[in-house]
Amino acid sequence: MQHFNKLAPLALAIATGLSANVYAGERVVIHVDNAEKASLIQQVKQDGGVVRVDADGFIAVEYKNKKLTDVSAQMAVKNPRLKVEADPIRKPLALFNDDVGNPSTKQITPYAVYQSQANQVPFQFSSSPKVCIIDSGLDRTNTDFDWGVITGDNDSGTGSWDVNGGPHGTHVAGTIAAANNGVGVVGMAPGAKLHIIKVFNEAGWGYSSDLAYATQKCTAAGAKIISMSLGGGGSNTAESNAFANFVNAGGLVIAAAGNDGNNVRSYPAGYPSVMMVGANDGNNAIASFSQFPSCTLNGKTDENTCVEVTAGGVDTLSTYPAGGATLPNLSTNVGAYASSAMENIGSASGATFYMGTAETINSNAAGKICMIDRGVISFHDKVNNCQKSGGIGAVIINNTAGMLAATLGTTNVTSIPAVGAAFEDRTALLAATSATVEVKAGDYGYMSGTSMATPAVSGVAALVWSNFPSCTGAQIRSALKKTAKDSGAAGKDVYFGYGIVQAKAAVDYLTQYGCAGNGSGGGTASITLTASVRYVGRTRYADLVWANATTSSVDIYRNNVKVLTTPNDGSQSNSPTAKGTYSYKVCNAGSTTTCSPTVTVTFTK
The missing domain is CATH 2.60.40.10 (Immunoglobulins)
Structure with missing residues (x-):
């Protein structure tokens, strides 16, 4: 599926956690009073450790030849007040349709904007909260942002915040804040104030201590919302405390549930102080990859430790570093249609020929655009049979509701441009007599994952909050849950939580009841x-x-x-x-x- 192929270079899979024995090249977190930190750092260096993070209340240290148990025992002898723990790895977690068209020449509204009602609410920039994005950076080469209101923090280990460490962070930022400027895409909170913190290294991952330290930087930058499309196994006290402190100060922290399609709890989304977000598709169905942990942990039930809301996260169109995406275009003599780039840069125009499922070579396709149904054989073999038949371009039409978003695999030997199309457009596409298929490098592309749903919720939160700046983060969180569109099984469930986030409904709710809301049981008194x-x-x-x-x-x-x-x-x-x-x-x-x-x-x- 696309969500594996497109995010594979960024190591989408969730880590399952670290064992008690952390070996060379891994890191530990040592909690220490700031007054004692200088002497501890000196001691750590003498013992062969390298300090990677020096934050308020803790340091993160890398040892070349020591296990976690060795470090814990050593610190217990030298200072029993010190707490030592593992520093888990954190990785990026990458009914409604997008507008049809080319984002290089017109502005496209992604389907999740419509689905989440963000297009129905005005964004009040002057009273809007700053959103802190902890990810792989935001590449300055994409011009679909208001760069005058974007700041960031450099990190010695990951490089400049405005030079991408992969497209993930730029894609996330566009979902939140792409400008309403007539081209490209538009975000949930167009032109929102952003603070960017780049935590992922060249290998595509970071540590829990990096997130804890980044949270302190978000606070210093004046952010009220933290958005994290990342996760991993294992909880960590420094990380948990950092988010709790941010929330207790009135902020809102939002993170991705994870993309393994199971009931495993990912962190930081699994902390009670963090709002966990799942992903749905354009048909209001839960994404197959969206994780769904139980709300019960260690015998205690807490709705803040499982999915609370969802948003569109399947085949999400957003910003890329300039030229870093493949951009499709599909038009016929009847009209233009939404499509998804599969492979092969190029453009082809000609008469159409219907090849069915394209299981065999057919010379009647020579010089034509092959219209192909999904099914029976691989996408690659379909396009290859079209090309061997003399076809000059291929359109593969989905056999289930929604857009077909896929690639031709790692052993692609074809060269003709190929795109995927939605099942809903099948009748019109097969009725067309001519078509143009184009795949080119572009500044906008598709990704799937709870990574994409998370910035959608973060952007909706910023949008709603901009209209009610006196509310706290906890009150915005509550309003989003109370007004979410129930989907899936009736009532709250582990897949959707309360449902698909709805911006207009949240604004109407807060307009009627104020920041305090109307209670949790539907009563008439506003306690x-x-x-x-x-x-x-x-x-x-x-x-x-x-x-x-x-x-x-x-x-x-x-x-x-x-x-x-x-x-x-x-x-x-x-x-x-x-x-x-x-x-x-x-x-x-x-x-x-x-x-x-x-x-x-x-x-x-």
Whole structure:
């Protein structure tokens, strides 16, 4: 399928995690007070370690000849307060139709914009949040951005942020913020303010500590949204704490569920502070590759550890580094049609000839454009039979709903331009008497993956937030979930979460109910609730403040379990016994429907 072929150079597959024994060339994270960091760094260097990340509260160190267990034991002797853990690898995770046309000459609106209602909401640039994209960089050669509002951070290990480390980051950025300028594509939040952090090295991956450090840079840059189309196995405290701190400060973190099509939990999407995004196609169906972890982890159910919403992530058209994509064009004597480039740069025009499934050579195709049905034999063999028949171009039409997006494989011996077409256009294409097929290098191309769905949700979040700048990230997250379009099985499920994100519905919801929303059960009272974290010595407090409850007392729920009934005086503190993420809501006494929105807090110590 296309989502494997197009992202293969960037190592799309999710890592399954690291064992306890981390060997040479891998890294460890050492948590340390900033006051003690200088002496620790000196000690690490004396022991043969190389400091790769020096961040607030931790360092990441690479040892050539030591295991994680060796480093842990050594640090325990020298300073028992130090915590040492593995530094897992993180990799990029790369009904509705795109507009028909060539993005080099006209502006194309990708199908996900329509599907997510982003075209129905005005983008308020002056009050819009800055989006921090942690990925492979944004290549300055693509001109479909407002470069005057884009900043970034260089990294000594990955190079300049505005020189791509592969097309992945540029594609992601276009889905969020491609300009509404009459050419190319248009993003969910056109011309949005971006901050780019390039974390992927030449091999196409980075570490969890890189993400934790990048989060601190996002904060310093003034970003309110972090978008990460990446993931890997294994959780990490430094990474988890960084995202929790960003969210507790009012931000929103969004990450990809993963592309392995199984129920494995990928990180950072699996942290409760991070909004996990799955992918759907243009027909509102879940993508076959979209991961679907359970909402229950270690016996605890938390809807913030599984897919919360989805967006279009199959055959997504977006920006590429200049000349880095293959761009198709398909037109007939009847009209122009959407298509997907398969292989072979070139252009051909001529009469059409229908070859069926093209299982054999047919001399009647000589000098013509072959119209071919999908099925029976490989795409490569179909195009090869067309070429051997004297055909000058090939169009392979899907045999199921939607666009055919594929390649001819790594052993391609054909040379004629070949494109894929949608099943819905089959009747019109077969009725045509002449056609033009073109495949050329371009600045725009297709990718598939939860990597593509994630920036769609990030862009919708920025779009909605630009209209309600006083809201917090948690409130925007809640609004997107409450107004998502239910798809798949009725109600919330592990594949879609609450459904396909809907920008207009979220704006209407916030217009009616305000940032606090209308509660989680559909009641008529608009109980508002905020929660903040406080520490007194070793005691943790979640300080709750609510308003608009209508009963003399209220019920307080923690992690969906009622923990207290208290007078309706507007405030209460709750003290969990362990660190971690907790959800709270306040309801009218005795009611499970007239409640506040659920809010979450994270205790990092």
